Amino acid sequence: MATKSKKSKLYQTGWKVCAACILFIMALVIFFCGVVFSSITKNWGRSILTEENFYDTVELRNLFFSALDEAVLADVYYESEAKIQSGEKVDREALLAGFKRYYNIIDGVITGNTEINDTYDGLIVYGVIPERLEDKFIEYEELVETRLPQYRQMYIQDQLDEYREAVRYLEGLTNFYYFVEDEQGRVIAGNATRAEVSSKSHTIMLSAEFSSDNLSDKSYYAYSNAYVENSNYRVYAAVDEPLREGDDFYDLYQEFVLAKTSMPYLFVVSTVAFLLFMICLVYLIRVAGQKTKGGQVKYLLVDRIYNEIHFLLVALFGIFSFFMALTLLEFILYRGMPFWSYVFLTLLGILYIADVAVGLSYVLSLSRQIKGKILARNTLVSVFLRKIASLFTGATFRGWMLLVMLAYGVGNCFLVFMICMYFNSSLVLLFFGLLIAFNIFCLYLFLRALRSLKRIMISARETSKGNLTYQLDLAEISPSFLNFAEDIANIQDGLKNAVEEAVKGERMKTELITNVSHDLKTPLTSIVTYVDLLKQQKLDNPVARDYVDVLQVKSYRLKQLIEDLIEASKVSSGNVAVEKMRIDYRQLTMQAIGEMEEKIEEAKLEFRLSCPEPVFIEADGRHMWRILENMLSNVIKYSMVGSRVYIDIFQTEEHGILVMKNISAAPIDFDATRLTERFVRGDSSRTTEGSGLGLSIAQSLAEVQGGTFGIQVDGDLFKAIVSMQLWRNDPSEEEEQDDEMEEESVEETKDETGMMEMEECSSEEQEEMQTDEEEQKP
Incomplete structure (x- = not known):
């Protein structure tokens, strides 16, 4: 158990992150070691x-030769300041x-026909200067x-500076x-005697005839100097051993020792x-993509890249990094810019870490693919071969088409070839007939396939x-389009099942709401009736009177909610009758506002109706009345007071349009389109009256009428x-419709009168029932 637990810990994410951090730290250490090594080899070479x-x-020899050059320049070429100041060391040509x-x-012509004199202050003319160049000559x-003497003094001063340096x-x-x-053999210059130089182990002697080099045991390049070769002087030089502090030789020695x-x-x-670095790399390769030993391999997004493309991207990045590193190294090692050297060194380090990261990602991706056994499948070659194989399996339309085209092409080519082969033989007629029959x-097969395609399109x-x-008859479909036809048939079956399930669910939901509403309506009617009787007592x-008032308000609200539920259920199921007629949109709106005038005054709202001319629409009067009633009720409940x-x-x-605008009392900080859904209210706290069905019913009634x-x-x-929709009938039909509306209004007035009489009778009956009950009390 302990061994198993230890193995599982090695696959934990923490260990992986720790190993990756150590790997990158070691990569940085290797980078800095390389930088230090490059700096040392730059200064010292091999x-x-x-x-x-x-x-x-070689570095000591280079420094020794530099010092020797300065000695030859000062004591062999210039010799002294007096000779320089006298102009004796002036090189005329230079x-x-x-x-x-x-x-x-x-x-040109002028310089070719003249020569500057020895005193450098005039010209000697040897030839003829053309008249056209007279001005240039002057x-x-x-x-x-005027200028050459000054330039000569500048030249001499430069020689003096060089000598003194x-x-x-x-x-x-x-x-x-x-x-x-x-x-x-007389010593004419130097900083040591012949005996002091002769006593040193590392010496060199230079002259025009021969040279002697005892500077070291190694055979490096020989020293040569034109000033010595063109003079009669001999130069003897040596370097001390051991070296003493205080000059470039000692500093170079200290750098060598360090x-x-x-x-x-x-x-x-x-x-x-x-x-x-290698240990961490091997560990990460071993645990890549797994949380337990032998567990399921979890692939990353980079593993979806085809291996050839992945390798190409890594190779391109490596080539780019290589040439970029060469450029940065050139600036760092050979340009001699201290500040920019640090900048370029930092960029080189970033580039190096990026290379390590890209290489690690590629290696770990290969490890995950090898563990998951998808290395060969995740290649373009494998994908191409699988695609080619699928074309010849007959399972796809493309495969059948490719097979048919290949067969058709091969068959025709073969028959044409045979016709050409036996063109002068009697067999040519046979092959020609076979070509036509083929x-x-x-x-025929092509037309049959087109007929199958036509059936699928239908x-x-x-x-x-x-x-x-x-129903699509699959038996009449050619093999080329059989899979296509089966897919179409499956889509039909799926849509049919989905529609049936949706209709069934909607029907069950509507029936449930209707049954529950009807079951609630019967006892609620009794509650409302007895509450009315209680108010008459x-x-x-x-306190009891207040309780009765609350019961009356809440019972009527519950009654209204149930009626809204029943109506919403009917409308959503399409179980409503629509009798379209000619309706005056403005007149109907004004009547609705008048009916709710008391509630409007209680809400302290002011209505402004704008309708320049009558608008007649084709709609159901009862449904339009309910739409307006719900809209006005919504405005009264949720508008800002005043x-x-x-x-x-x-x-x-083509349309008559009504737009009702109001300022909401509460901020509308939600999706307004949800207000037309059932049981959704503008008051999220649900403290105001309402069922959340008004606007939903209004929308459904408008859509039922085609609006x-x-x-x-x-x-x-x-x-x-x-x-x-606007009313589009002719004028005669409009007059008939007006007459019918007048008759209906008269009948409605009569019905209302009859209802009022019935209500009065029912109230008298209720009083009689109450009297009987009081008499029956003991």
């Missing part, structure tokens, strides 16, 4: 690795070339006479010894970092029209829009 003695390094370059003088002559450099060297002697002692430590650190047979068209009973207790309500009625080419009901919200401005 000498730091191959040489154990400082005096055998002086004149620099003068012409400084003043942009180009050699300008050149003036330049030589060489002398100062030689004076600062404590480990470099030299002297110069003439052809008679670099030499650092190399073993650098090798050990880089080796350990590399081993830890093409007729293929044409089936799809019938399905789109909602005719789910149409003489109750002395004021605000105005605007009603605009107008018509378009639309919509809601728009702009901040707290609430708009309800009802659009109905």
Whole structure:
């Protein structure tokens, strides 16, 4: 058990993250070791690795030769300041070339026919100057006479500066010894005697005839100097051993010692970092994609990339990184810009870490694919082969088409080839007849396939029209389109089952609401009746009277809710009768406002109706009345107290439109389209009266009549829009419709009168029943 637990811990995410962090840290250590090693090899080259003695390094020889160059320049070429100031060391060719370059003088006819004199202040003319160049000649002559002496003094001053700089450099060297002697062997310059130089182990002697190099035991390049070769002087030089502090030789020696002692430590650190890097890499490869040993492999998004493309992307990034690293290294090692060297070194480190991350991601992706056994499948070659195989299985339309086209092409090519082969033989007629018969047979199969496709298209068209009973005969479908036809048939079956389930669920829901509403309505009627009887009794207790008032209000509200439920159920199920007639939209709206005038005054609302001209719509009067009643009721409940309500009625080419606008008392901070859903109210706390069915019923009644009901919200401005079809009958029919409406209004008045009489009779009967009950009391 302990072993198993230990193995499972190795697959935990924490261990993986820790190993990845160590891997990147070791990668950085290797990078910094490489940077240090590159810096050392840049300064010392192979000498730091191959040489154990400082005096055998190329760097010492280069520094020694630099010091020797300064000694030759100061004591062999210039010799002294007096000779420089006298102009004796002026190089005529170098002086004149620099003068012409400084003043942009180009050699030509004038310079070819003239020569500058030895005193550098005039011209000597040898030839004839053309008249067209006379002005140029005068300008050149003036330049030589006035500017050349000044330039000569500048040239001499540069030589003096160079001489003095060489002398100062030689004076600062404590480990470099030299002297110069003439052809008679007399010492004419130097900082050491012949005996001091001869006593040193590392010496060199230069002259025009021969040279002697005892600077080190290694055979490096020989020293040469044109000034020595063109003179009669001999130069002897040596370097001290051991070196003393105070000059460049000692500083170079200290750098050599530091670099030499650092190399073993650098090798050990880089080796350990590399081993830890490889251990972490092997561990991550082992646990990649798994949480337990042998568990299910979890793939990442990068694993979905085809392996060829993945490899190509990694290779391109590697090539880009390689050339970018070369560019950065060139700036770091050879451009000599300290600040930018640090910047480019940082960029190089970032690029290196990015390479490590990309390479690690690629290796771990391969590990996960190998564990999941999808390495071969996740390749473009594998996908291509599977696609080709699927084309020849006959399971797809493309496969059948490819097979048919191949068979048709091969068959025709074969028959045409045979016709060409036996063109001069009697068999040509046989093959020609076979060619015609083969093409007729293929044409028959093609027409049969087109007929099958036509049947499938008809089936799809019938399905789109909602005719789910149409049956597609699969026996008449060709094999090429058989899978296609089966898919269409399955879609038809699925849609049919879905529609049946939806209709069944809607029917059950409607029946449930209707049955529950009817079951509640019967006892509620009795409750309402007895509450009315209680209000007619003489109750002395004021608290009891208040309770009766509350019962009356709540019972009537419950009655209204049940009626709304029944009506909503009927409308949603389509179980409502629609008798369309000619209706005056404006007149109907005004009547609805008048009916609810008391409630409007209680809500302290002011209605503004705008209808420039009568608008006649084709709708059911009872349903339109209920729509307006629900809309007005909604406005009264949820409008801001003391605000105005605007009603605009107008018509378009085909519709009569009513827009009712009011300011909501509460902020509308939800989706306004949900207000037309059942039981959804604008008051989320549900403290106001209402069932949440009014707008839903209004929308359903508008749609039943062929109209639309919509809601728009702009901040707290609430708009309800009802659009109905305009009345399009001729004038005679309109007059008849007006007469019928007048007759119906008369009948409704009579009915209302009769109802009032019946209510009076029922009240008298109730009083008689109450009297009988009182008499029966003991």
